[in-house]
Amino acid sequence: MIPSSVEETQRLLEQHRYIADKGLSVAVFLSLKLGRPLLLEGEPGVGKTEIVKVLADLLQTRLIRLQCYEGLDLSSAVYEWDYARQMLQIRLLEASGERDQAKVRHEVFGPEFLLKRPLLQALETTGGKAPVLLIDELDRADEEFEAFLLEFLSDWQITIPEVGTMKAEQPPVVVITSNRTREIHDALKRRCMYYWIDYPGFEKEYKIVREKVPGVPEKLAQQIVMFVQQLRQQDLYKAPGVAETLDWASSLMALDAVELGVPMIEDSLGVLLKYQDDVVKAKNQAQDLLARSQMPTHI
């Protein structure tokens, strides 16, 4: 079921435990409505991949994920023949006295020997519903794959020489994510609805923590979020994303923390920060940051 308005999209996302702001809801709604791929960019850990899972859940359909990497080729992204089984089949046919080469060829290129990879799977509907296709971290793939994708996203069909052209009855819902380790080609970007997911503000992040880490005390959650928000203002090599905030909240829960204290922060900083220089910097300022995050909040 496709939501009928932006408000409904936002509400449905929230019901599925994803807190989205208005801009993102508009982008999601329009990409569903217009059938354009949704291109999400943003720092790592702000919930780009997460929203796709939620979307599949919300639309009650399958999620197909394609993780990109350099050199991603047809045989990993689209289809591959099961060569070992094909060779066995040839031997079996031979043993049964089959001599007609054309027939052998026809036999071994049958659908049962076809291994379907994500993009081919995405063309199939199950129960009348098109799947959600997540093309994750497209920036890691190379230009060759991007060029192929461009064609795929406009025609929704794939040609396999031995079988013929496979066309989607219903185009899948496509979400592409990128961490911007390189620029995605303009031609591809222009076919998409684009949204940049920012780090959330205090209130939104607080809501997310309360939603995603059940049982975290109100006060602790506030302190955690304030601390992370303060930390992001610092000059760090890699600022913590929302995913790290959630990990940290869970870790502190596991450590039975009731309130944030400097020793506890120092012990668990590795959950938030992944570069040693950042950890050192944060340790030096822990006291100060903590003091600032103790200030009364406006909730």
Next chain:
Amino acid sequence: MNPRQSSSGQLLSHAVAFVRVLRDEGITVTPGQTTAFAQALAEISIFDPTLFFYAARGSLVTKREDFAKFEAAFKNFWKTLGLERFPSELLNQTTIPPKKDQKAKPGEVGREPKSGQQNQPDAPLPISDRALTFSADEVLKTKRFDQMSETELERARQLLYGFSWNPPERKTRRMRPRGDEALDLRRSFRASLRHQGELLDLKFRSRKTKPRPIVCIADVSGSMERYARMLLHFLHAFSLEQSRQGVRRLETFVFGTRLSRISRAMKRRSVDEALREVGQQVKDWSGGTRIGESLHAFNHGWAKRVLGRGAIVMVISDGWDQGEPALLAFEMERLQKSCHRLIWLNPLIGTPGYQPLTRGLVAALPFIDDFLPVHNLNSLEMLVEALASLDRRASNVH
């Protein structure tokens, strides 16, 4: 002409007019995107300015860098149509402050930045250069840039564009159907069908190579003044040749007291236009030098975006640094760790008896892979050769 009251036809023509405004602002919008925008308008309530704003931005803008430009144009355009009440908090979100408005801090070291007008490159000399013969060119090649006359410089610039460039390559993860590195099952099996499924003719494939990205970070502070313009010409010639070869893998940055990215300007075909744009963009030309801070800005803001895929970094500077040597060492170490090869080009190496003893250089030296001169045409030619031979060295790191 209030769009709230106008018919959908009028709204559409406003939308198209708005797209035209965006194009004037330098945001590229394709007809396909315009159509998507028009379709989007039919799907949302256009009376909610927030929805309207996001629908427009989502369908028309594909770069975060353009958000600020878009917002300004959006505000301006719809205001003239009488649609004024936009929530101000919305228009402040996710905006990157435009860099050009930043003023140098009062305490900053260095001379006052010159105006853009003065930064313009010297107009090309109208005289024909045929007077300089082949042997004159040979002499020119070993002459230091800071000792050249204006005519000689002009001739040197022309010679730059005659260099033969072979950017270094690296092996990628993508396979091509040639060579002998790995079995190509797909083709082998196809071929076997001709022999009743007997694998008689094994096919192989190997990894494809691609040119490495090259990142240049050039010092344009006061002490580099006599070399900077020539080096920009060099970078432009390089950039031009790369795009001629169909690859655009040269990223260019300049710094004095702060870092500016000039890659876009360098991609202009005409060198004069390119340098004019650089002049307008770079405000700390011929001022003080803060190498450590500039590299810090690079490591934080750009390294992740431009240093992927085994990039080669060339830092061009004489090493006169007014900043903290410890910071420079720290940032150099990080830079070296995140690229394939870190080359430091120093015009002073060409000076007889020169020794790299400045505080900045001493701090940076341990993290430099190659320390090369760039004081005359010959050294530039050698640099190009050195770059081309880099790929012949075995490296499994990147």
